[in-house]
Amino acid sequence: MSDVTFQHPEYAKNALLWQKIDDVCEGEDTVKSKKEKYLPRPNAHDNTLENKQAYNSFLMRAVFYEVTGTTLTSLIGAAFATDPNFKFPAQLEHLERNANGAGLSAYQLAQTGIRHLLKHYRCGLYVDYPDVIPARNLAEFKTQKAYPMVHLLNAVDVINWDSVIVDNQKKLCLVVIREVISARGDDGFSKKDTEQYRVLRLESYGDYESIYSVQIYSKNSKGAWEAGIKKYPTDYNGNFWTYIPFTFVGAVDNSDEIHKPPLLSLTNLNLAHYRDSADFQESVFYMGQPQYYVSGVNWTWFDEAKKRGIYVGAKVLLPLPEKGEVGITQPDPNTLAREAMKDKWDQMKELGARLIEKGSAAKKTATESNSDDAVQHSVLSLCVVNMNEAMSIALRWAAKFVVADVDLLTKEEMLFEISQEFSKQGYLAELSRQLYEAALQGRSSFKSWWEYNQSGMFPKQKYEAEVINIEAERDGTINQ
Structure with a gap:
């Protein structure tokens, strides 16, 4: 008997690690709510009420420093310090405001994707289209109100997968996605969540050797998993898909292999520091008065x-x-737990939490600071590069539902690119002065000087465009 809930062995091995990182990134309330999972109970063999009450006090006094979550947020902020470069055909303009059907834009999907990559080194992108015949022109497309959607999937929701070799190419032939469907209760206020599984397959059908199919599994009245109607989506031209429009996204590569999460080491240190903090606060309480x-x-x-x-x-x-x-x-001060905390704090800073202590950067040379940035940004750069590639692929899949010939679209017409210039230079008065003097001498444009003063970043434009701006300012036609 088939079991749609079966978990891939690699998924089962990594799911608990992902959950631990998620909990730590959520912060103190989430970590403390897990109690003994992250903070062992002293004298665990003692199940008396007194020992349980003592543990609750032990837990309450412990301090969890949200180093991992703050580091994650700072890295995402660095990646999106400037808006991504997003180009799309008219048929995909909805992606700029609602890419997944739930109100998230393509920008927000990308931000969430980078968050998943930094935490899990893994997420998924999946493109689908409503169960209607694809529109044949833009007017019909808008009347139909059926839009291709790009869905970002957390690694924990893709529970199973498999691949086959087709014409010397490795292709996904199975992807099982866990979904939660919410429905409003009969009273109009309550809400009930129901679990279902979306199964994407590459399989033979009629005269076709391998085409893409979608099937939903949900529980019947007896509580058993029941397969729904199998559907075979087609593209704009009515052709079946010969591959599954789904891709894994990773920080090393976009294959189905799972790699060690980059924040795992920092997470483990953060939890060890938390346990030391509990011991230290306990000693302060009992011996500090x-x-x-x-x-x-x-x-x-x-x-x-x-x-x-x-x-x-x-x-x-x-x-x-x-x-x-x-x-x-x-009593003499108990410094052992305090020293252990300090050691772990220094190790956490070395692993990427340098933004937690504001004064730490001043103690480093410029070379050392640049080296620290390079270590963090090397992980972030890989995440960004692979997310850019995956988003661009997903865009082409979405376009395949609404454009006759996707291959004719160039990068100038369809592109999603997150900037890799993470270290913003910031506004420099001296550079502003030099730009202004260059504009007075006709060697630069006042437009470039104005944009720099507004954004603190040197304008990104081709040399030819700058020459046109200079000439336009010189002959007074810039506003004509």
Whole structure:
């Protein structure tokens, strides 16, 4: 009996790692909600109520520093410091505002994709089209209101896959996607989530050796998984697809192989630092407060003093018997846990969390800072390059549903490209002055100087375009 919920062995091996990274990136509330999963209970064999209550206090005092999540956010911010270059034919203009049918634009899909890559080194892009006959012209296309959609899939939702060799090319022949469908309750307010599986296959059909099919599996009234009607999508010209319009996206390459997530080492250190923090805060709580003591007294005096009230502090007289003495004691500081935390903090900075401590960059030479950037950006660059390639491929698949001949579209007509210039130079007054002087001398355009003052970045344009701007400013035709 077939089991649509079967998980690929590589998926099963990595799913728990992905979940751990997701939890750490979510922050302190999520990590603490998992309790003993990330912070073991002292004396775990002791199941008494007192020990459980002591653990709750132990957990509450622990401090989780959100290093991994902050590093992730900073890297995504670096990748999207400038808007991606996005070009598309008129039939795909909807992708700029709603690429996946759920209101996310192509830009937002790409941002989420980079987030997945940094966390998991893996995500998926899948293109589909409503179950209608593809429109034959733009007017019919708009009337039909059926648009090709690009779906970004988290690695945890692609549970199974397989490949075959067709004409010396490796092609995906199976992709199983877990989906959650939400439906409003009968009361109009409640919501119920239902799980289903979308199965994409490359299989023989009639006279065709290998064509693409889609089938939905959902639970029937008896709770068993039941296959829906199998569909065979066609492109704009009515031809069946000879491949599955799905691609994995990775940071090393866009194959179906799973590689070690780049944030895994930082995640493990972040959790180790969290456990050290719990030990340190525990020692602070129990040993950080001073302890008062009285010597040379008997129990009779102590009982009488308790009745009167014992007060310690400035301007308070504490009467003592002859040879009685009051004092204060405090244990030596426990630095072991603190030192362990400091060591792990330094290691986390070396692994990419340099933005957490604001003053750290000032302690480094320019060469050292550039080297740190290069280490982080080498991972980010790979993610960006592969996301650009995958998004461009997905665009062509989407166009295949609405354009007669996709091969005629050039990169000037259809392109998605995230910039790889992560280190923005920022505004420099001296450079602005030099641009202005060059414009006065006719060697640069005032337009370039103005754009630099507005954005802090040197304008990106071809030499020929700059020459035209200079000549237009010289003869006064720039606004004509």
